[in-house]
Amino acid sequence: MISLPGLKHNTGKTLMTHAVLLTYTVIALFPILVIIVNAFKSRKAIFKDPLALPSLDSFSLAGFEQVLGRADFGLYFGNSMIVTLISLFFVLLFGAMAAWALTEYKFRGNLFLAVLIAMGIMIPIRLGTVSILNLMASLDLVNTLTALVLVYIAQGLPLAVFILSEFIRQVPKELKEAARCDNVSEYKIFFTIILPLIRPAMATVAVFTMIPIWNDLWFPLILAPGESTQTITLGVQQFIGQYVTDWNAVLSSLTLAIVPVLVLYVIFSRQLIRGLTSGAVK
Amino acid sequence: MADVKLSNIKKSYGDTPVLHGIDLDIKHGEFVVLVGASGCGKSTLLRLIAGLEDISSGELHIGDQQVNALAPAQRGIAMVFQSYALYPHMTVFKNMSYGLKIAGKGKDFIDAKVREAARILHIDHLLERLPRELSGGQRQRVAIGRAIVRDPNVFLFDEPLSNLDAALRVKTRVEIGKLHKELGATIIYVTHDQVEAMTLGDKIVVMNQGRVEQCGSPLELYQHPATRFVGGFIGSPKMNFIDGKVAALGGDHIEIQLSNGCRSRACVEAGDLKVGDPVTLGVRPEHIDERSDAGTMLSGDVTLVERLGEASFIYLTLSDGTEIVVRGSGESTVTTSEHIKVSFAPHNAHVFDSNDRALRRLKAGNVHSTAELAQLKAVGQEAF
Numbered sequence: 333m334i335s336l337p338g339l340k341h342n343t344g345k346t347l348m349t350h351a352v353l354l355t356y357t358v359i360a361l362f363p364i365l366v367i368i369v370n371a372f373k374s375r376k377a378i379f380k381d382p383l384a385l386p387s388l389d390s391f392s393l394a395g396f397e398q399v400l401g402r403a404d405f406g407l408y409f410g411n412s413m414i415v416t417l418i419s420l421f422f423v424l425l426f427g428a429m430a431a432w433a434l435t436e437y438k439f440r441g442n443l444f445l446a447v448l449i450a451m452g453i454m455i456p457i458r459l460g461t462v463s464i465l466n467l468m469a470s471l472d473l474v475n476t477l478t479a480l481v482l483v484y485i486a487q488g489l490p491l492a493v494f495i496l497s498e499f500i501r502q503v504p505k506e507l508k509e510a511a512r513c514d515n516v517s518e519y520k521i522f523f524t525i526i527l528p529l530i531r532p533a534m535a536t537v538a539v540f541t542m543i544p545i546w547n548d549l550w551f552p553l554i555l556a557p558g559e560s561t562q563t564i565t566l567g568v569q570q571f572i573g574q575y576v577t578d579w580n581a582v583l584s585s586l587t588l589a590i591v592p593v594l595v596l597y598v599i600f601s602r603q604l605i606r607g608l609t610s611g612a613v614k
Numbered sequence: 615m616a617d618v619k620l621s622n623i624k625k626s627y628g629d630t631p632v633l634h635g636i637d638l639d640i641k642h643g644e645f646v647v648l649v650g651a652s653g654c655g656k657s658t659l660l661r662l663i664a665g666l667e668d669i670s671s672g673e674l675h676i677g678d679q680q681v682n683a684l685a686p687a688q689r690g691i692a693m694v695f696q697s698y699a700l701y702p703h704m705t706v707f708k709n710m711s712y713g714l715k716i717a718g719k720g721k722d723f724i725d726a727k728v729r730e731a732a733r734i735l736h737i738d739h740l741l742e743r744l745p746r747e748l749s750g751g752q753r754q755r756v757a758i759g760r761a762i763v764r765d766p767n768v769f770l771f772d773e774p775l776s777n778l779d780a781a782l783r784v785k786t787r788v789e790i791g792k793l794h795k796e797l798g799a800t801i802i803y804v805t806h807d808q809v810e811a812m813t814l815g816d817k818i819v820v821m822n823q824g825r826v827e828q829c830g831s832p833l834e835l836y837q838h839p840a841t842r843f844v845g846g847f848i849g850s851p852k853m854n855f856i857d858g859k860v861a862a863l864g865g866d867h868i869e870i871q872l873s874n875g876c877r878s879r880a881c882v883e884a885g886d887l888k889v890g891d892p893v894t895l896g897v898r899p900e901h902i903d904e905r906s907d908a909g910t911m912l913s914g915d916v917t918l919v920e921r922l923g924e925a926s927f928i929y930l931t932l933s934d935g936t937e938i939v940v941r942g943s944g945e946s947t948v949t950t951s952e953h954i955k956v957s958f959a960p961h962n963a964h965v966f967d968s969n970d971r972a973l974r975r976l977k978a979g980n981v982h983s984t985a986e987l988a989q990l991k992a993v994g995q996e997a998f
């Protein structure tokens with residue numbers, strides 16, 4: 333055998349990297365695993381040994397039956413879907429459009445707007461909760477999904493603009509100029525040339541935007557706590573009582589709530605892999 | 615008909631002037647090459663003509679229309695970019711047809727146009743591929759094809775060959791020349807390569823630091839460079855320059871006392887030069903003879919010999935330190951550190967005054983017969 337010190341070193345390094353990443357993955361996934369595992373166990377089994385896998389004895393779908401049996405679960409689920417998807421759509425659309433305008437055109441107030449939006453990344457929107465609530469009350473939007481959608485768009489835009497600007501800046505200048513020579517309008521350039529090229533970035537932004545919205549408890553609790561406008565995270569809370577908590581139902585509904593995000597993530601992550609502008613120039 | 619006329623075109627980026635008043639007349643169907651060192655403003659000028667940048671001042675006419683304020687697409691131009699700028703997510707067919715589709719042309723019309731262009735450029739078999747699946751040369755053709763289908767009055771090329779390897783560059787150069795004949799359109803072509811300029815251009819515009827240095831046919835530029843810059847820029851290897859002073863004025867020539875102590879005769883119009891004025895003598899490497907009997911004699915130490923096979927470039931250092939290059943024969947036996955004598959004929963000399971403007975040459979480019987040559991040689995030797 334020929335010894336290759338370089339290779340050996342690399343293997344060691346790779347092992348280290350993998351060890352660190354695996355540890356992180358385990359730590360990150362452990363709570364989720366516990367939720368999913370316990371969702372399929374009877375109440376007694378959950379308390380007896382929370383870490384055990386469901387066995388023939390302890391296996392139970394009681395939680396799911398309870399959750400799905402209640403008519404409003406579908407409603408909460410639907411509310412969450414509507415709010416997340418509509419917010420996501422507008423964050424991506426407006427984010428990309430704003431990023432394009434800020435990077436491509438020179439106009440008065442360009443820098444001011446860019447700074448303002450960058451500040452939106454640093455200052456958490458929750459600081460403005462009281463004003464937002466006042467605003468929504470005056471607009472008569474309390475207990476509507478519109479209120480949530482509006483807030484989430486505002487919450488998602490800054491980071492979206494920031495990330496997408498970076499990517500739009502990387503689209504070669506000549507591509508836009510070639511399109512202008514082809515008499516393509518500025519709107520068409522944006523929608524038919526720029527958007528397809530920054531699709532991987534859009535997917536990244538979509539993932540980053542979607543998850544906090546889906547998981548948010550704060551704004552649904554404050555702006556839309558009404559029976560008909562509760563989102564899934566808020567809906568789950570009704571199983572958590574002051575004295576008794578229906579753990580089966582809580583864990584089952586959380587398990588169910590993971591599914592749509594997972595599906596969306598899989599869809600977006602397929603876009604992430606694709607190259608950005610390969611073949612555009614040179 | 616689409617003559618292009620530039621009148622006193624200026625361009626500044628902020629406070630930095632880039633073009634200082636360009637005047638240019640381009641006839642319909644002409645192949646005009648803008649050539650100059652990197653950063654001299656060639657691309658900027660082309661982009662002004664295309665309408666991709668605003669003209670700071672001056673007027674641009676295409677055809678009989680003033681187009682300063684028109685958008686690129688309304689000017690009847692098509693541009694081929696140095697980086698090709700193909701739409702990466704569209705197939706070759708879509709890349710070429712996109713402009714026509716935007717213009718609202720019928721499907722059959724578009725199809726016919728694209729196929730015709732693809733046929734001319736030999737890319738018929740690539741129409742369904744994406745740009746990333748093409749080689750550099752093929753992308754280059756697609757970029758040209760995209761320009762052709764639009765039937766522009768004026769084609770604008772910005773260094774289209776600079777991303778190709780040497781062999782492909784020569785091949786594509788020839789094809790662009792043919793394409794010009796075939797299409798009969800006006801072409802404005804930017805390059806920093808003087809060989810491309812000489813071989814392709816009907817007319818060459820030499821630019822230097824945002825100004826037009828000289829504009830003329832390739833041979834005109836070669837035989838009658840108007841300034842020292844053009845003299846040095848056109849031709850390879852570069853023209854040799856030797857400082858000197860006017861020693862005597864003749865009817866059809868002047869005599870120059872060179873800095874290395876030699877005295878040379880040059881067949882140029884004296885203009886308002888006086889004896890004693892500083893001048894620069896220019897002579898091309900290919901016009902210096904390895905033998906010492908052609909006219910003015912120079913002697914120096916050989917510092918390097920580059921052997922190309924068909925010729926040898928001999929680098930000489932003259933007694934005063936001036937370095938010159940001589941194009942010797944391929945069979946030359948000269949070796950490094952040898953001391954040799956070389957010579958050139960007076961009708962091959964260029965003379966530039968202290969402002970670097972050339973004096974009119976009297977016998978350039980019209981010397982062909984050996985009899986004439988012999989006669990001129992005699993005149994040259996008389997000088998000593």
Ligand SMILES: Nc1ncnc2c1ncn2[C@@H]1O[C@H](COP(=O)(O)OP(=O)(O)O)[C@@H](O)[C@H]1O
Nearest residue numbers: 627630632650651652653654655656657658659
């Ligand atoms: N957008 C711009 N902003 C400021 N300066 C520019 C810009 N574009 C080009 N320049 C300057 O103009 C000069 C000419 O550039 P360019 O026309 O690209 O030169 P060339 O094509 O002859 O190499 C350069 O000095 C360059 O730095």
Ligand SMILES: [Mg+2]
Nearest residue numbers: 656657658773
């Ligand atoms: Mg350039």
